[in-house]
Each structure stands twice: as C-alpha cells, then as structure tokens.
Amino acid sequence: MFHQLSRRMLYKGMLMEITGSNILPLLLGSVGIIVLYKLLQRMKQRAYIQDTVVVITGASSGLGKECAKLFHSVGARLVLCGRDRQKLEELVQELTGGADGKRKTHTPNVVTFDLRDVDAMADRAEEIVGCFGQVDILINNAGISHRGTILDTDVSVDRDVMNINYFGPIALTKAILPSMVQRKSGHIVTISSIQGKIAIPFRSAYGASKHATQAFFDCLRAEVEQFGILVTVISPGYIRTNLSVNAVTGDGSKYGVMDKNTAEGWDPQDVAKAILTAVSRKKKDVVLAGMMPTLAVYLRTLLPCAFFPIMAARARKERKVKKN
C-alpha cells in the first residue's frame, strides 16, 4: 500500500516536472516532426512510383513477387516476367482481385522468357516496351544460386548460372536501354547480393555472377548518368525465400534444401519495402544485411589478410559437416 502510494507520488512528481518544464512541448514537437517527415517520405515514394512502368524479372516467387505486390499497391504499371506464365497470371489475379478502390492501381502485363536465352532478350525487350509504350524502372531480380565445390562443379553449371544471373539480365538491360536514352529518363535496379561484394565458399558460380553484376552496373551508372538514367544496385543478405531450394549443384541437379541461414533470413516483404525506399530515394548502392555480413564486406576491403583465413576456416568446417 505504502509502496503503491509512493510510486504514484513519484510518477505525479515526474509528470509535474515534465509538464512544468519545456520538455513536454519539445517531446511532442519532435514526435510531430518525425511523423510528418515519415508521411512526406511515403508521399514522395508514392509520387515517384505512381503510374510509372516498372518491369520486374523473377516476379513469380520470393522477393520479386513481394516487390510486385508492393509496387502494384503504390500505383505502378507493372510488367511481370518469369518463365512460368501460369504462376504470373495467378499473381495478376491476386493483385487485381484485391483492389480496395481507395487507390488507383493498374492491371499488370505478363511477359515470359528464360534468361538463359540470351539471344532472345532483344525480342523480349521489344515485347516489354510494347506493353505500356515505355519502361521507367527495370528491376533485374531473377536469379539462381549454386551449391558445390569448385572441384566438383562442371563448367556447364558455371556457364548456366552466369547466363541466368549475368548475361541474360545485361542483355535485357542493353536492349531496353536505348529507349531510356532516347527519353533521357529511366531507372535500372539490380538485385545483386552481399555475395557481389564478398565470396563465400561452395557458391563459386553464384558469387562470380554477382561480382560481375556489381561491376557491370557500376560501369553502367557512370556511363548513363549523362543521359539522366539512374542505376541502383541492391545487395541483400539472407532472405526467407526458396533461393537455396532452387539452387543448382555441381552436376546441374537441384539442391532442394532450405538452408538454415535462408530460413532465418529477412522477411521478403521487409526487403521489398527497403527496395522501394532505396529506389524512390534514388540510392546508388545499397547493402540490406545485418551487422556480420556488413562487417564482412568492410573486412574484405580493408583487411583482406584477416578475411581470407575466416573463409578458409568456414570451408574446412562445412566440408567436415558434409562428410559426417
């Protein structure tokens, strides 16, 4: 009883302290400014995306699907790409069926292709541009990962992963680019990976394709800035999708395992939100990962002699686990 009374008196005293001084208006003012800032940011994001033509590759699942949902909800005119027409049509149904009427949304278009068909990208680009007459934002998201030792990975697998993750996307980008240069406007977004900045053992084909991606789009950014075209490279850490399940092994077969790191990765919805923010803020290079992967990027750059033994130890440990 005494305790309750004294605690109540303490709270009352604290409240009087706060209300009596300048802290309360200062506190309320700060909260107000933060709320207003967030509101303005959201309005700016919507304004940047509303009615723009956004092409998303790999829209049938995982991160691409979440980006499709989010960009659709903020009013983008979408072109959804992937290999599986049925999955993409189902997504269109899902997006258009749930319209709440509050916001103006557009019915997405679907274009199907396999990124391995590098020579077909020019025709597919024409089909994509034809959907709405222009492309404002191209999101190169589709990709596949790799699991296997370099000793046991056939070169055909390296080539396949490079075609899907690198040659296909750059061929598509090159084919869409002239229409952007002509309009002096456009934004190319590429979903790379932390593994575009550091190499992790037993994913050589994947890491190589993402490093190549980073280099290509860094070059592109510098070359097309003069035409008013923006380039954003996004490098996420682990995301909770089927990337590891769909990964290809050294002999070309499907890995088929949901890795622990992937299962415990970031929610793809949160990553899609971070991508929307990065795109609307016209960011050039964004790492979307936790502390350890981010530190690993710095370690690789600033102190490679410390980074390499860590990776070698990781390779030894994983090899041992596989043998047991």
Ligand SMILES: NC(=O)C1=CN([C@@H]2O[C@H](COP(=O)(O)OP(=O)(O)OC[C@H]3O[C@@H](n4cnc5c(N)ncnc54)[C@H](OP(=O)(O)O)[C@@H]3O)[C@@H](O)[C@H]2O)C=CC1
């Ligand atoms: N999940 C993760 O931990 C991370 C993922 N990323 C990157 O995010 C991107 C999306 O992957 P995520 O959503 O995770 O994985 P998913 O496996 O869920 O999605 C991959 C997408 O790529 C498409 N795709 C695969 N192969 C081809 C092909 N040959 N031609 C055309 N499209 C193809 C698939 O479409 P379909 O099979 O229907 O054709 C699917 O929509 C990838 O670039 C990946 O590297 C980056 C960092 C971490």
Ligand SMILES: CCCCCCCCCCCCCCCC(=O)OCC(=O)COP(=O)(O)O
């Ligand atoms: C100063 C102290 C620094 C400590 C650094 C320690 C180094 C720790 C290594 C951390 C490695 C992080 C790897 C992250 C890899 C990643 O996030 O990849 C994302 C993907 O693309 C996933 O694809 P995958 O096929 O590998 O599932």
